[in-house]
Structure formats: C-alpha cells, structure tokens
Amino acid sequence: MLWFKRLIWLGVAVAIALGAWGIFAxxxxxxxxxxxxxxxxxxxxxAMYLFFVGxxxxxxxxxxxxxxxxxxxxxxxxxxxxxxxLITLGAGLVHIWLDLGHLDRIWKVYLQGNLFSVMGQxxxxxxxxxxxxxxxxxxxxxxxxxxxxxxxxxxIIGLGLAFFLSGAVGALLGVQIARPFWHIGxxxxxxxxxxxxxxxxxxxxxxxxxxxxxxxxxxxxxxxLAISVVxxxxxxxxxVWADFSQSMYGGVPMNVQAVExxxxxxxxxxxxxxQIGVGTVIPIIILLVPQLRAHYWLAGAAGVMVLIGFAVxxxxxxxxxxxxxxxxxxxxxxxDPRLQFNYFPSAMEWAVTLGILGLTTAAFLIAYDHLKFxxxxxxx
Amino acid sequence: MPVTSEQNVSAPSQTQDAPFAPQDVLLxxxxxxxxxxxKPAHERRWIMVxxxxxxxxxxxxxxGCVVENKLPPGVVYRPVIExxxxxYPNVTRRFxxxxxxxxxxxxxxxxxxxxxxxxxxDGIVEINYNQCIGCRYCVTACPYGxxxxxxxxxxxxxxxxxxxxxxGQSAAQTMExxxxxxxxxxxxxxxxxxxxxxxxxxxxxIHRLEAGMLPACTTTCIGRATYFGDANDPQSLVxxxxxxxxxxxxxxxxxxxxxxxxxx
Ligand code: SF4
Ligand code: SF4
Numbered sequence: 001m002l003w004f005k006r007l008i009w010l011g012v013a014v015a016i017a018l019g020a021w022g023i024f025a026x027x028x029x030x031x032x033x034x035x036x037x038x039x040x041x042x043x044x045x046x047a048m049y050l051f052f053v054g055x056x057x058x059x060x061x062x063x064x065x066x067x068x069x070x071x072x073x074x075x076x077x078x079x080x081x082x083x084x085x086l087i088t089l090g091a092g093l094v095h096i097w098l099d100l101g102h103l104d105r106i107w108k109v110y111l112q113g114n115l116f117s118v119m120g121q122x123x124x125x126x127x128x129x130x131x132x133x134x135x136x137x138x139x140x141x142x143x144x145x146x147x148x149x150x151x152x153x154x155x156i157i158g159l160g161l162a163f164f165l166s167g168a169v170g171a172l173l174g175v176q177i178a179r180p181f182w183h184i185g186x187x188x189x190x191x192x193x194x195x196x197x198x199x200x201x202x203x204x205x206x207x208x209x210x211x212x213x214x215x216x217x218x219x220x221x222x223x224x225l226a227i228s229v230v231x232x233x234x235x236x237x238x239x240v241w242a243d244f245s246q247s248m249y250g251g252v253p254m255n256v257q258a259v260e261x262x263x264x265x266x267x268x269x270x271x272x273x274x275q276i277g278v279g280t281v282i283p284i285i286i287l288l289v290p291q292l293r294a295h296y297w298l299a300g301a302a303g304v305m306v307l308i309g310f311a312v313x314x315x316x317x318x319x320x321x322x323x324x325x326x327x328x329x330x331x332x333x334x335x336d337p338r339l340q341f342n343y344f345p346s347a348m349e350w351a352v353t354l355g356i357l358g359l360t361t362a363a364f365l366i367a368y369d370h371l372k373f374x375x376x377x378x379x380x
Numbered sequence: 381m382p383v384t385s386e387q388n389v390s391a392p393s394q395t396q397d398a399p400f401a402p403q404d405v406l407l408x409x410x411x412x413x414x415x416x417x418x419k420p421a422h423e424r425r426w427i428m429v430x431x432x433x434x435x436x437x438x439x440x441x442x443x444g445c446v447v448e449n450k451l452p453p454g455v456v457y458r459p460v461i462e463x464x465x466x467x468y469p470n471v472t473r474r475f476x477x478x479x480x481x482x483x484x485x486x487x488x489x490x491x492x493x494x495x496x497x498x499x500x501x502d503g504i505v506e507i508n509y510n511q512c513i514g515c516r517y518c519v520t521a522c523p524y525g526x527x528x529x530x531x532x533x534x535x536x537x538x539x540x541x542x543x544x545x546x547x548g549q550s551a552a553q554t555m556e557x558x559x560x561x562x563x564x565x566x567x568x569x570x571x572x573x574x575x576x577x578x579x580x581x582x583x584x585x586i587h588r589l590e591a592g593m594l595p596a597c598t599t600t601c602i603g604r605a606t607y608f609g610d611a612n613d614p615q616s617l618v619x620x621x622x623x624x625x626x627x628x629x630x631x632x633x634x635x636x637x638x639x640x641x642x643x644x
Contacts, residue, residue, distance in 0.1 A: 030572060031531050038454060038528035041519040101514015101529065101577030108494045108513055119517050120493035177487055177634050178523035326525035327478065327630070333461040334442065338454030338531060 004209070004297075008365065012358045019355010025348045026098055035346040037338035039331075040322045044345035045099040047315040048353050050169055051198070052092030052360075053126060054191065054314070057166035058199025059085040060133060060158050061192075067140065068155040073217055073224060077203075080374050082137040083367060084202065089130050091360040098352060118172045125165045132158050141373055166195035173317065181247070181258035181321040190239045194310065197232035201283075201306035204229055208300030210368060212375070222299055226287040229306055233280055236313075254324050261320040266342060270312050279309010319343060408617050409594055409609050416610035417592060421501040425611040426584055428598075429621045430477055431643040434605035437462055437475035444600030445479075448585065450560035452569070453533040457526075457582035458597055477606065479597065480505065480526040480582035481630065481638030488518040488527065497579075503639060504584050506563060509574035519579055523631050524638075532576040534569070561587045584608070611639075 025033050036043035059081050065071045066078030097106060110127070113120045132154060138144075139151045167188040173179070174187030204225040211218060244263070247255040262271050283302035286292045293299045323341045325331055331341050345353075368374055416424045437460055445451070445458045461476040486505050489497055496511035497518055519527040536552035559566035560575075564587045567575050585595035593599075598608045609618035621627075622641050629638045 030577065031529075032533065037531075038519065039525065041516045041529060099515075101512070101516070101579075102572075102574070105494075105511075105513040108511065112494055112511070114490075114493055114495045117491050117493040117517070119491065119515060123493060172517075173520075175491070176521050177636075178521055322520065326523055327461060327476075329461050329463045330459070330478070330525050333459035333478070334456045336454045336456075338533075339456065339528070 005365070008361065012362050012365070015354040015358025016362065018351040019353075019358055022348050022351025022353075022355055023098070026352055031101070033346055033348040035343060035349060037336075037340055037343070039325070039339055039341050040319060040343035042099075042318055042322065043343060044315070044349045044353055045095045047318045048311070048356070049092045049096040049099070050318065051311050051314040052088045052095065053169060054092075054166060054195040054310075055198045055202055056085045056089035056092060056126075056133075057129075057162040057169075057192070058195030058197070059088060059202065060129070060162040061196055062199050062203060063136075064155050064159050067136070068152060068159065073221060077207075077221075079137060079140050080206070080368075081203065082133055082140065083371075083374055084199075084206070084364070085133045086130065086137065087360050087363050087367075088202070089126065089133070090363075091356050093126065093130075094356050095353070118168060118175055122165065122168050122172060125161060125168060129158065129161045129165055132161065162195070163192050166192040173321070178326065179321040180252050180255045181324070182317075184243065184246075186239065186243060190236075190243075193232065193235055193239065194313070197229065197236055198307060198310040200225060200229050200232060201303045201310065203303075205300045205303030205307065206364075208296045208303060211296075213296070219294075222293065222296060223290075226293045226299055226302070229303065230284050230287050233284055233306065237280055240313075257324045258320040261323055262316050265320070265323075267319075267344075271316055275309050275312040275316060278305050279312060280306075283309075405604055405607065405617060406594065406599060409598065409607060412609040412613060412616040412618070413589070413594060414592060416613055416616070417589075419610075419612075423612060424502040425639070426482070426502055426504060426589070427609065427611040427618050427622070427639045427641060428479060428482075428584070428595075429607040429618050429627075429641045429643060431603075431605045431607070431621075432474065432476065433643065434603045435460070435475040435477060435601075436603045436605075437473065438602055440600045440602050441477055441597035441606060444596045445582070448560075448588070448596035449562055450556075450558060450569075451580075452530060452556070453535055455528045455530050455580050457528075457580070476642070477597070478524060478526065478630075479584075479640060481524055481636065481640045482582075482584060484637035484639060485635055487521045487523065487634075487636060491517045491521045493517065500586075504586060505581075506583060506586070507579060507581065509563075509567065509578045512574070512578040514577045514579065516579060523634055523636060527579050527581045530575050530578055530580050532569075532572065563587065564590060 034043065063078045063081035063085065066074045066076065066081070097103060100106065109120060109123045113124065115121060115124070136151065136154045136158060139146055139154060170188035170191035173182040174184065176182050207225060208222060244259045247259045283305045286298055286302040323343065325341055439460045442456065442458050442460055446456070449457065451457065458477055458479040461478055463474045463476070465472050465474055482503060482505050484503065486499065489499060489505060493515060494511055494513055496513070497505060497507045500506050514529070516529055519529065534553060534556045536549045536556055539549045539552065541549045557569045559568040562583060569576060588595060594608055598606045607618050607621055609616040611619055611622065613619060621643065624643065626644045627641050628644055629641055632638070
C-alpha cells in the first residue's frame, strides 16, 4: 500500500501547488480571472460548496449510527466520521468564502445578518454545526470525565441540524421564483438524500483504502456500505428522473430549456458520461457484484466514482438554471464577456478547487497517520 | 382629457406649475417630479412607463445610464433587448428597454443575508454598497436579470499607453476612476473598494431625483418613449398613462408587482 499512498501524496502535492497559485491569483486579482459573470453568476466554487457541505452533513448523520444509535457493526467509526465532517465542512466553507465579492465582510453575516435569508440561516447553521461537531469529537476522546448523556444530546442536536442544513441548501435554490428549474418542492427533500449518499461514498472510499482490514467486521462493513451506496444511488437517480420527466412533460419553457441544457447541451458529456456513467452505472455494477466489491481497492474506486458523479450532479444543479436567459434575447442586449449565458470554469477556478481538495486530503492523510484516536479500535 | 402616449404634448390644465403650454412631456414630468418631491417619501410611488411603440432601439438610454452612473464593463442597468418578430414578409422588430423593475414585492430583498438590499419608503429598491458582501444571491433571485456584478474591470485595461496625461491609458483611467454619485454619495473606483465586488442595479437615479432631476434614461430617450413620475399623484402623466388598457408588466404572474409599465 505504500506505493498507493505515495501516489496520493504526489497528487496532493501537485494539487496544493496549483491551489497556491489559484488562491494567490484570487487574493491579488479578485474575481477578474474567474469565468463566471453576471448571468451565470455562480460557478464551480458554489457547486463545490454544495458538494462539500452536503458530504459534511451526511457524514454527521453517518456518525450518529455509531455514536447515537450504537450500531455494533459500525462501532468505532464515529470519530473518523466526525473528523471527516469537520474537514469537508472546512473545504465547503473556504470555497464559498473565496466566492464572495468582499472577503473581509463575512463578519457582517453574523453581526448584521438577516435571519430571514436562507443564506443567512445556512451560514449561522453551519457555523453552529461545525462547533458542535468539534465539541462532539472532543467528547468522544474521553479526555475529560463527561457523562455519556452529554454526547447523546450533542449528537441528537447535530443530527437535527444536519438534516435541516442539508435541506436548507436545497431551499437556498428552491425558494427562488426566478428559476423554475430550482423552484420545486422536491429540492429541499432531495438534498438530505444527496448528502447521505455522498457521505457514504466517501466513507466507503476511505474505509476501503485505509480501513483496518484485520478487523473481523471489515468485510461485512464494506458490504453494508456498498449496498447502502447502491440504494442511495438508485434513490438519487429516481429523484433526477422524477425531476426531469416532470419538467419535460409540464413543458414550462425555462424548465425544459434547463433540462435540455443538462442532457443535450454543451456539456451533455458531463451528465451522460460522468454523472450517469462513471458516477452511477459503473459503481453500481462494481458494488452489486460480490466478486468485484471483494477487491477492496475496486470498492474504494467505486466510492470515488460516486463522489465524482455527485460533484457533477451539483454542478448540473447550479449552472443550467443560470444559463437560461430570464428574458428572451437578453444575451444579445449588451455585449460583454461577463454578460454571457455560457460558462466553463477558468484555470484559476479549477486551481483553487484542486488546492482545497489537496489540502483536505492532506489533512486527512496526516491526521489519519498521526492521530491515534482516529484509528478504529480494531483490537477491541 | 387623458393624454395618450402618442402625444408629445399634454393639456395645459393638468400642469399648473408649467410656465407655458403646449408642453413637452419632459417639462410635464419635471413639474410632476417637483410636486412629488414636496410630499413625504412614503407618499410617493415612483414608476416608469415605457412606450414600446415609440422606442426606436437606439440604446441612447443605455448609454445615458452608463455615463450617468459611470458603469464599468460588464455592468449594465438598462439594456435594450431587441427581438425580431414574425417571418418574411410580415417581420418587425421589438425593442424592450429593461431597467430594474423596482418591484413592490422584490424577490431580491428577502434573500440578502446582510440586509444590504432593501426597499426605501418611496418604493425604490436600494443597495448599500458598504454592506453588500458580494454573495450574488440577489442576482439569482431576480426574475428580470436586472442585477449585475462589478468585477472591477475598466474599459482602458490593456489599451495602449501614450506620452503625457491627455491621451492613452492613464488619461482614460483617470476618467474611469472618477466617482459616480449613486445613492447620493461619491463612489470613486479605487482598489477593491465598493462598488467593486458588489452587485449593482438601476436605482431610478435616486441621486438625480433628490436633486429634482428626472432619471438619466428618461431625459436621454430620443423617442420620448420613457416616462417617469409619481403614480400616487392622479395629476401626473404616468398615472394617466397606466390607466389604459394597453398596459402590461413583465412576469406579473410571479407576484413581483413591478413598478415599470410597458405600453404596447
Ligand atoms: S427587478 Fe430584480 S433587482 Fe429589481 S427590484 Fe425586482 S427583483 Fe429586485
Ligand atoms: S450580493 Fe450583496 S446585495 Fe446581493 S444578496 Fe449578497 S450581500 Fe445582498
């Protein structure tokens, strides 16, 4: 496995180097090197924010299986899940922070915020959620003599928050009457499912690559994780089907155009090849066939594929709705590169995302190697 | 006697303040404006009426607005949307100027996480640049595409430099860094300071209104297709214009209650 770890570290080093350039460019030249504009006003970073905070919320839900519901099969996985919650939450929040026009004004959301704004609620909610997760992790370390009920209470509150927040991320888009593609009741309902799905895929990957194979429960754990990921993928695909088929059947032009943009537009390949092919069909096959998933590296790779599919799915939620002009012919009304209805992330945007991904992975690798408490108590 | 949008003059009886008659619509609206400003802000209801039959698609209003508000590249408050209608030989073109609708029920306002955008007592939706964090949530919430983000660009970027201060990039940049006076205060373009990094939009030229002047687009319109005034004043030109059957507002079904009316 040493070669595998070295390979990951090599990737991480390249990602961090690129990220350093991207973040430097972002901090010194503002948004001028980004490709989003005033029409497609949110780009890669917002999609990645949805992706990472979604994983964080789902990962907390997963942690409750051990720390609140005491599922025997998963005993000992809670701490690692809480740690993954924290670092993925960090990755999401850094993405959205760098997306702001005025980075220095973030404090205003806390001290002069509007709690009727879904975005305001989410910022407050995720901050409390992050603190709560850190507190829960601390409680699991047994460093202090704390009563067991305290952790239980913290996990119950956290579980509620995780559901509320992952739904609220859907509502962030769903409340907007301006975008029929987002403005459906199904949106906030889908997001908690997406969250659990992406979190389980990440945990499957981590467990398959780095988990304690000597543990007697290991094979069964991989099996349960694999089947759960498959079930959630099927539910996710059902949601996509329900959403798209209703839109097409209903025929509301802005809705139909957005769905067509996803399926047959400029980036059709992202939907069919990455989201459906790599992100759904192939991993489902791998995870369903016992002979295939018995190769743990293949099960781990399937987890990574599902994550790629989720990342593309997040992008396919954000961009298409914004690429449909609010008023026909608006695109030609005033010519400027920032007033276009097509978008592909710039090198700087990719670099920043890669950098954050690299740092998150590095944080995991270092912590997993050096923080003893993250290791499953396999001896138990 | 009601004044139709086809007429460029109004009946003298309706403009007691006017010094002479018949009167240009601009003078009529100027008199309406003066009357409205004497009332408390919450009793005014500024609206804009755009006669699509008179708009010739010259974009003078767009440019007038760009100049008045010193808008940088990529920021536009009032584009004129052009559409070709019909098939040959029955073809025509429609020009639709699209300012911010100053919605009575603006979807852009409640979403702002820091209350940086809000409705004034007179109904105009304002942005407090120093409060805006640049999250662009309001941009996605506007059904009319009326908000644009200020990326900090200048028109003179990448243009040739010439000797001296009269020609070339530095001269042009000096001009581009001049402050605009939106919301009644000076906003020079310096570094990353607001309004750079903020969302911007049409505000019915509040700074001009408060100085007793009509919005720049209204005075610049060569077709006299844009009207402005107080809908709460039954004597105003705009009140008469919107009491006609050929009035429509964009996307009314969304419940935004726009304060920009179009005459068809
Ligand atoms: S047109 Fe758009 S920006 Fe203007 S008030 Fe309405 S929703 Fe807000
Ligand atoms: S961009 Fe500014 S005005 Fe718009 S929602 Fe964000 S903080 Fe509010």
